[in-house]
Amino acid sequence: MQFTFYKYQGTGNDFVMVDNRSLTFPKNDTKLIEKLCDRRFGIGADGLILLENDESTDFKMVYYNSDGNESSMCGNGGRCLVAFAKKLNVISDSATFIAVDGLHHATIDENDIVSLQMKDVDEVQQHENHIFLNTGSPHHVELVEDLHIFDVRNEGSKIRYSNLYGQAGSNVNFVTQTDENKFWLRTYERGVEDETLSCGTGATAVAIAMKYMGKTNSSVIQLRVEGGELEVSFVEKNGFFTQVFLKGPAKFVYEGQITL
Numbered sequence: 001m002q003f004t005f006y007k008y009q010g011t012g013n014d015f016v017m018v019d020n021r022s023l024t025f026p027k028n029d030t031k032l033i034e035k036l037c038d039r040r041f042g043i044g045a046d047g048l049i050l051l052e053n054d055e056s057t058d059f060k061m062v063y064y065n066s067d068g069n070e071s072s073m074c075g076n077g078g079r080c081l082v083a084f085a086k087k088l089n090v091i092s093d094s095a096t097f098i099a100v101d102g103l104h105h106a107t108i109d110e111n112d113i114v115s116l117q118m119k120d121v122d123e124v125q126q127h128e129n130h131i132f133l134n135t136g137s138p139h140h141v142e143l144v145e146d147l148h149i150f151d152v153r154n155e156g157s158k159i160r161y162s163n164l165y166g167q168a169g170s171n172v173n174f175v176t177q178t179d180e181n182k183f184w185l186r187t188y189e190r191g192v193e194d195e196t197l198s199c200g201t202g203a204t205a206v207a208i209a210m211k212y213m214g215k216t217n218s219s220v221i222q223l224r225v226e227g228g229e230l231e232v233s234f235v236e237k238n239g240f241f242t243q244v245f246l247k248g249p250a251k252f253v254y255e256g257q258i259t260l
């Protein structure tokens, strides 16, 4: 069996994409997906995404972490999937698609900048030293002062596996404010079990958490991640966040064949 795969990256969060409109990809083969994402024995990626047909939207997104397990929403993956759908001529410059967390709207411009509407956030849990919220995926957000030398992998792993989050775990974001509406974040991703160069739902979580904490008055937040720059905007009313958009580049890297 042979499949064409397409490699994409969004601010350095990288994905193997497969057009599965024919429903022929072995989607329950966790070991295969893990191997395809392996950076030494496979193609190498933070996750694998299937584009499938959907009855009421332009397409369906099926997302797997690099450990081979299907997971919750991936913001950068969603942005890359919009660019992939454009390459396949499934869409032109706007899209609606269904993902595990519901309906998404997106636009893509001629420079491959994708603006993706994320789910509304109606609950932000503020604790003594951190914030927890779900932006499609669960996110722990913590301010730190020494982000440039911070051991994201070890400290993130400790929090991800701590009693705070039980079996399900959480993604973990460490943040430093660099200006009134600018933040720098580094993310430990559940399911990759390492720091990634960017996390879209994480950037969204940080922007919302910083507004919720009163660290910024802006509703358009610039986020520096290890792989580039993202922008998150929203409308906030009494701690409820609607019209949440994640914006940034989504780039095709290369394509190839998988032979099984």
Ligand SMILES: N[C@@H](CCC[C@H](N)C(=O)O)C(=O)O
Residues within 6 Å of the ligand: 013, 065, 071, 072, 073, 074, 075, 076, 077, 137, 138, 171, 189, 190, 191, 192, 198, 199, 200, 201, 202
């Ligand atoms: N990289 C993603 C997040 C992917 C999901 C996450 N690893 C989880 O399992 O919660 C993003 O860009 O949002």
